[in-house]
Amino acid sequence: MNRFSVQIHGWLLVLPAAVLLAAFTHYPAVATLLHSFYSTPKANRPAVWVGLENYRAMTQDPVFWQVLGNNLWFALGTIPASIALAMLMATWVNGKLHGRAFLRLAYFTPTILPMIAVANIWLFFYTPTYGLLEQITVDLLGLPSHNWLGTPSTVLACLIVVTVWKEAGFFMIFYLAALQAIPPALAEAAAIEGASRWTYFRRVVFPLLMPTTLFVLVNAVINSFRLVDHIIVMTRGGPDNASSLLLYYIYDVAFKFWDSSYASALTIVLLAILASAAIMQFAFLEKRTHYQ
Amino acid sequence: MLNRTVRKVAVLAAAMLFAGGAPAQGVEISFYYPVAVGGPITKIVDGLAADFEKDNPGVKVKPIYSGTYQESVVKALTAHKAGEPPVISVLLSTDMYTLIDEGAIIDWSSVAKSAADKAWMKSFYPAFMENSETGGKVWGIPFQRSTIVLYWNKEAFKDAGIDPNQPPENWKELVDYAQKLTKRDASGNVSQWGLQVPSSGFPYWLFQAFTTQNNVVLMNKDGTKTSFDDPKVIEALQFWVDLSRKYKVMPPGIIEWGTTPKDFFERKIAMMWTTTGNLTNVRKNAKFDFGVAMLSSGKRRGTPTGGGNFYLFNKSTPQQQAAALKFVQWVTSPERAAQWGIQTGYVATRPDAWNTPEMKKYAAEFPPAAVARDQLQYAVAELSTHDNQRITKVLNDGLQAALTGAKTPEQAMKEAQREAERLLRSYQRR
Numbered sequence: 001m002n003r004f005s006v007q008i009h010g011w012l013l014v015l016p017a018a019v020l021l022a023a024f025t026h027y028p029a030v031a032t033l034l035h036s037f038y039s040t041p042k043a044n045r046p047a048v049w050v051g052l053e054n055y056r057a058m059t060q061d062p063v064f065w066q067v068l069g070n071n072l073w074f075a076l077g078t079i080p081a082s083i084a085l086a087m088l089m090a091t092w093v094n095g096k097l098h099g100r101a102f103l104r105l106a107y108f109t110p111t112i113l114p115m116i117a118v119a120n121i122w123l124f125f126y127t128p129t130y131g132l133l134e135q136i137t138v139d140l141l142g143l144p145s146h147n148w149l150g151t152p153s154t155v156l157a158c159l160i161v162v163t164v165w166k167e168a169g170f171f172m173i174f175y176l177a178a179l180q181a182i183p184p185a186l187a188e189a190a191a192i193e194g195a196s197r198w199t200y201f202r203r204v205v206f207p208l209l210m211p212t213t214l215f216v217l218v219n220a221v222i223n224s225f226r227l228v229d230h231i232i233v234m235t236r237g238g239p240d241n242a243s244s245l246l247l248y249y250i251y252d253v254a255f256k257f258w259d260s261s262y263a264s265a266l267t268i269v270l271l272a273i274l275a276s277a278a279i280m281q282f283a284f285l286e287k288r289t290h291y292q
Numbered sequence: 293m294l295n296r297t298v299r300k301v302a303v304l305a306a307a308m309l310f311a312g313g314a315p316a317q318g319v320e321i322s323f324y325y326p327v328a329v330g331g332p333i334t335k336i337v338d339g340l341a342a343d344f345e346k347d348n349p350g351v352k353v354k355p356i357y358s359g360t361y362q363e364s365v366v367k368a369l370t371a372h373k374a375g376e377p378p379v380i381s382v383l384l385s386t387d388m389y390t391l392i393d394e395g396a397i398i399d400w401s402s403v404a405k406s407a408a409d410k411a412w413m414k415s416f417y418p419a420f421m422e423n424s425e426t427g428g429k430v431w432g433i434p435f436q437r438s439t440i441v442l443y444w445n446k447e448a449f450k451d452a453g454i455d456p457n458q459p460p461e462n463w464k465e466l467v468d469y470a471q472k473l474t475k476r477d478a479s480g481n482v483s484q485w486g487l488q489v490p491s492s493g494f495p496y497w498l499f500q501a502f503t504t505q506n507n508v509v510l511m512n513k514d515g516t517k518t519s520f521d522d523p524k525v526i527e528a529l530q531f532w533v534d535l536s537r538k539y540k541v542m543p544p545g546i547i548e549w550g551t552t553p554k555d556f557f558e559r560k561i562a563m564m565w566t567t568t569g570n571l572t573n574v575r576k577n578a579k580f581d582f583g584v585a586m587l588s589s590g591k592r593r594g595t596p597t598g599g600g601n602f603y604l605f606n607k608s609t610p611q612q613q614a615a616a617l618k619f620v621q622w623v624t625s626p627e628r629a630a631q632w633g634i635q636t637g638y639v640a641t642r643p644d645a646w647n648t649p650e651m652k653k654y655a656a657e658f659p660p661a662a663v664a665r666d667q668l669q670y671a672v673a674e675l676s677t678h679d680n681q682r683i684t685k686v687l688n689d690g691l692q693a694a695l696t697g698a699k700t701p702e703q704a705m706k707e708a709q710r711e712a713e714r715l716l717r718s719y720q721r722r
Contacts, residue, residue: 042393042394042395063689123548123550123551124551124554127548127551127554127555128543128545129482129483129543129555129560130555130558130560138481142479144480144481145481145482147543147544147545147546147547149492149546149548150491150492150543150544150545150546150547150548150696151544151545151546151696152696152698235492236492236493238492238493238546238688238692239491239492239545239546239692239693239695239696240689240690240692240693240696240698241689252681252685255362255366256362256681256682256685257679257681257682257685258369258390258394258681259682
């Protein structure tokens with residue numbers, strides 16, 4: 001009887017969180033999966049079971065393949081760069097230097113600014129002829145003027161730069177916390193052994209940072225598929241889908257074209273990509289990660 | 293429950309007593325509206341609602357600001373699907389087919405039946421009604437409407453030795469002036485471009501000006517067919533592409549809509565195409581003398597119209613519909629239309645609004661305000677078809693591919709047409 005009431009007690013404690021999770025995470029995910037097997041209902045045409053038709057249409061949709069490719073380049077461009085930069089900045093502001101607090105704040109500022117506002121500012125940075133970037137490349141370096149956001153070959157790179165700038169400061173905070181948790185005795189021991197600073201970083205600090213790196217990596221991967229605010233402000237996916245990412249395309253299909261079942265199918269693909277990325281990260285990197 | 297039924301019967305009885313559609317007492321009409329231009333629009337709309345309530349006790353108007361046009365249509369359709377749409381909403385005129393296909397709206401002509409009502413629906417500029425009618429029914433009532441106009445920097449014209457009060461009349465003059473206005477240094481860097489036509493976001497709208505001027509329309513009246521691969525459409529696109537590639541008077545690549553006015557204020561461009569809705573913005577921020585003119589003519593003059601209409605949503609009660617009709621008639625009356633045009637920069641939607649004393653005074657003080665009106669006789673409906681957003685996206689992608697040089701105009705438009713035909717197939721059967 002006593003054990004029974006403990007059980008009830010436990011379940012009651014879990015209930016609020018479980019209800020919220022089920023209502024806002026699990027149910028929508030399952031419903032999305034179901035919707036993706038039906039056609040989109042219209043005023044006088046109710047939804048009918050179409051099986052895998054939405055997925056077949058997807059394989060023949062050139063825009064889908066283009067945004068998927070864009071998204072992979074975007075991930076490749078943002079993840080390593082923002083992690084490396086975050087580690088560099090964290091090591092830098094972890095040292096003893098004047099104005100350290102100010103520097104940390106400066107690095108963190110991009111994170112606290114709203115993305116929509118930031119994207120509007122970057123829009124003007126990239127403006128041809130009088131934008132900040134052009135003032136440097138054209139006026140100082142004497143290079144020819146270039147329409148950065150208006151050319152398919154450069155637009156994605158421009159968005160990658162904004163994202164790295166936005167994310168690096170956020171990841172830096174995690175690295176900074178991890179660095180402060182490393183006992184100073186290790187640095188002293190390394191110094192006594194005569195290890196160079198680079199060796200100390202490579203053989204001691206870097207391995208100790210691995211749990212943080214894993215955490216940051218998971219976040220960075222998710223973010224590279226999740227961030228679309230700046231696209232809405234800066235390019236709306238243009239020119240000719242050159243800067244459109246998967247989530248932005250899903251928004252287009254769902255809320256501009258009102259094709260909810262095709263959008264559901266696309267969402268399932270996005271979920272599958274993220275889930276497999278997470279599984280791979282935990283399966284492979286976990287083995288090489290030392291938790292203290 | 294019983295109470296509710298009794299009330300319903302009472303309301304119905306009251307409605308019958310006031311035959312002719314007079315609204316019953318105590319009706320509330322909710323009203324979504326987007327904001328797409330600068331200025332204190334929310335304040336103006338709240339003021340309109342309060343004024344209407346003063347004149348019409350018993351009717352409550354509840355204006356709800358719903359974001360941009362895009363957000364508004366998302367919200368309205370989502371609310372419709374959830375079963376509680378607004379009674380009326382201001383949405384893009386081009387959303388008409390989408391709203392009909394979703395079964396979200398009812399036509400105004402089924403509510404406005406008296407002779408006076410019918411005369412009211414005929415009182416707007418015909419160019420605005422092109423986007424508001426289909427199948428012999430009126431689905432939208434023009435409210436905040438605009439067209440594309442040419443803004444030019446008079447000082448730049450003077451510097452280039454062109455008469456500053458003479459905007460380019462036709463395509464030949466447009467190219468000619470733009471060439472004179474484009475300033476290059478010895479190494480070929482441009483400090484001032486002659487002309488800028490934005491191509492980000494919704495290039496199809498600006499493209500429609502080129503196609504109309506080339507005397508060709510992009511879609512049929514039922515919104516079931518497009519003609520993107522018409523030789524004249526391809527020719528119009530070639531002209532747009534040539535402005536930067538052949539004549540080199542416009543910056544290459546895709547030009548951002550949002551920064552174009554700023555480029556103009558910074559004197560980086562001497563002429564720009566943008567909406568009349570920017571008039572107040574330019575008037576405030578341009579530090580030089582500027583002019584506003586109709587777009588130059590090709591084979592003819594032309595511009596698409598743009599902007600928002602009032603739609604009447606399904607699932608509202610007859611009392612709400614009658615009250616909504618009354619409100620929309622009130623807010624589009626000549627005096628109110630004039631007031632709205634003066635406060636926002638939108639084009640007053642009916643000819644008699646321009647004969648009101650306030651509007652006459654405003655147009656006399658600030659002549660550019662009347663340019664958009666004078667251009668209306670040449671205006672055509674904005675591109676609008678069934679599955680509208682998909683079709684415009686197909687066209688936008690094709691236009692941007694041609695403007696960035698990824699495809700030739702011919703290839704881009706032929707591919708866009710093929711895709712549009714595929715999307716519209718099911719609507720042609722009806």
